[in-house]
Amino acid sequence: MLLSFYDLGKQPKIISEIYNKINSNIVEIDFVDYSLESREVELDTYDAIGIYASMHTATVLASEYLSNKVLPDKIFTFGLYGHVLSDGDSRIQYIESIDSDQLDTYLDLVTNDDFSFKETVPDRSIFPHISEYARLIKGDNTLITGSAETTYGCKHLCTHCPIPIQFNGRFRL
Structure with a gap:
């Protein structure tokens, strides 16, 4: 499961x-x-x-x-x-x-x-x-939305967010 x-x-x-x-x-x-x-x-x-x-x-x-x-x-x-x-x-x-x-x-x-x-x-x-996934509700209309992920990782090394710690400055297109 x-x-x-x-x-x-x-x-x-x-x-x-x-x-x-x-x-x-x-x-x-x-x-x-x-x-x-x-x-x-x-x-x-x-x-x-x-x-x-x-x-x-x-x-x-x-x-x-x-x-x-x-x-x-x-x-x-x-x-x-x-x-x-x-x-x-x-x-x-x-x-x-x-x-x-x-x-x-x-x-x-x-x-x-x-x-x-x-x-x-x-x-x-x-x-x-x-x-069933991402939708935009605009007034009485519901529209299906979407996105394309073109990158992976994070270039930053700031400490306020866990994502830079996980990727340690690694970033790919």
Whole structure:
């Protein structure tokens, strides 16, 4: 089970990349985006759950959600704030990079050999329809919005924000 709690109104691309990496005939993957829906899930019925901790808001929402749940033995987190979630709960394993074998080893899975973080086109079929995501409400009209991310990282080294600390001045186009 993969869970996302908040990603600025966008489909959480990293979820689709993990889906590409571990999807096979012997692995069944479910996904809930709690920014769009609030359904009850019996998490302890899954072999493992993965939590996308994209930012502070998502991490707080995930912590609150998990606080009174019966959980499976394997819980992992990933994303910019993944280490914060795992530091706060010793049951949660932080996966620093899905491009390494860290996730495969933790889940004890043979992953998709064809997966490449840089080359594989993310499979977005696991997500709700794109029209469920970012929308602009203008008067009585609701418009679907979108964005394109053309950069990754942060050039700055300021200390008031956690993003520069994570990227340490690295920036890519």
